[in-house]
Amino acid sequence: MAFESHLLLALLEGTVGACVLALTALGLSLVFGVMRIVNVAHGEFFMLGAVIAWAAATLVGGPPALSFALALVTAPLAVAAIALGVDRLILRRVAYQPDATIVATIGLVYVFQQAVLMTFGPEARAVAAPFQWRVTFPGFGYSGVKLALAGAALVLIAGTWLMLTRTHIGLAMRATQIDRETAQAFGIPARRVYALVFALGAALAAVAGVLVVPVQQAHYLMGGDPLLLSFIVVIIGGLGSLRGTLVAAFVIGISDGVIAVFFSPTLAKIAATLLVAMVLVARPQGLFGRAPS
């Protein structure tokens, strides 16, 4: 394969990965921005989405397109319900303290992983793609399913963005983010906003999990990588800045795809993690974020 085709393939892979990453990181960023907490179990919500998609495909059966559509609806709803329970039973009880929340969500990581391990098993399980379609590029053919999934991720990101900027609920979320107490004084139920934001963040991760399942298998440990990458993206983009998160997701996602094709993945990961640590030290507000006033 010629170098140009190789590069094009790398860019395509990177872009597809970036779309899913942006969707996942958006959820983490939203939760951090509004609630000022780090949800370490965010990657497990992603994993739960993928596992539910597998369950929908196997237990319900029928044509792959139908069960996939079913999973696209049920997985985010189910995971959002779980997140509401977590908010009610754990986060609210520790009053959203940053340190306590981190420790509790670390605990959730193990609970979710082990619960899935006990029921779903240790195997990686594949789910049939909703349809078969191949796009021909000069020099190689590319999976059309991947392109469609990336497109779906973009639609969902746009939808979330519109919800945040154009609807009443979005306004309440943004108001709570900027100044919780003033928002409450204006009659915004901050508690309910918190619960809603946490559920929405989890649902975004879950739907991203559903989207990757046709190209990547479902596995109980699959949540680790998306979590680490989302952390990186949210940090580089600036803690709490949604626009920064989206920009960073595309920069990181595409470069990650290109690097993985051309260089040793471990070495690239070491360099990336050290780079991120340095960014956070030099600019705690992130590359695109504004310093807190």
Next chain:
Amino acid sequence: MTAARRALPALVLAGLFALQFVLGDYDHTNMARILVLACFAVGYNIAFGMTGLLSLGHAMFFAAGLYGAGFSAELGGVAPPAALAAGTACGLVLALAVGLVALRTSGVAFMIVTLMFAQACFLTILHFNELTRGDEGFVIAETARRFALAGVVLDAADPTVRYNAALALFALAYGAYLALARSRVGRVLVGIRENEDRVRMLGYDPYRYRLFALTLSGALAGLAGAAYALLFAYVGATFATTQYSIYPLLWVLLGGAGTALGPLVGTGVMFVLVDRLSGITSSYLMLVGLALILLVVLFPKGILGTVGQRRARNRS
């Protein structure tokens, strides 16, 4: 302070010494393991319990000690006491280097930076697979673990030597914690945890005190890692995973953050629970997860913290 409280450390150490004559073979080895891991937890407690630094990267300091001692003993042919010192030095230097950079951040950012550095260390160990043997790890040979102390040849593989070496190291860590807690520096560290601005206003530089606490914490983690390598003869990348950064956090929280004996109690209870449970089910990690959640929600002060609170309430 009452006389009974002043005598407590000596009583605890005497009790731990006597324990070796009571325990069966299996529990004897486990207790030695608990003592070494408790040394790790005491180190973590200095950073987290005393100073309020929530680190998610202490596995890298433990691993630095583990590999520092492992390489010196297995490849360098160094005697175990010197290998132990080398491992401790590795933990200390790494903690100092990480602290210089990571302590410029605070709170959530500090947690993420330490997590990232630890991840980079873990990946580095995997990358130099030919030297470290990665996940598989390597075993330290019998001959590299034998050494002469005051004319007596000791073997780290001998259970009695192993237990008492572990106890000596724990006593060292425990003594260091007590001395620090009662010193002026220790009070400043607690002050930083409780109210950083006030400590700064009094003229102390929180950055330098935090750096000291993290370095000491890393040195104790390195000591524990080095001891683990030499006493149990195995060095592997598993000990550098995030899980081994979460364990000391769990042990300290369970025993009681900021208490002198909490790390030992937490490590002991958790070790026994996991050990008994892994006979029944393979998903003992479920227990780890549930313990973390329940501790934070219901017993944020841990076992000894809650006991201390009850006692204080009864007295008043």
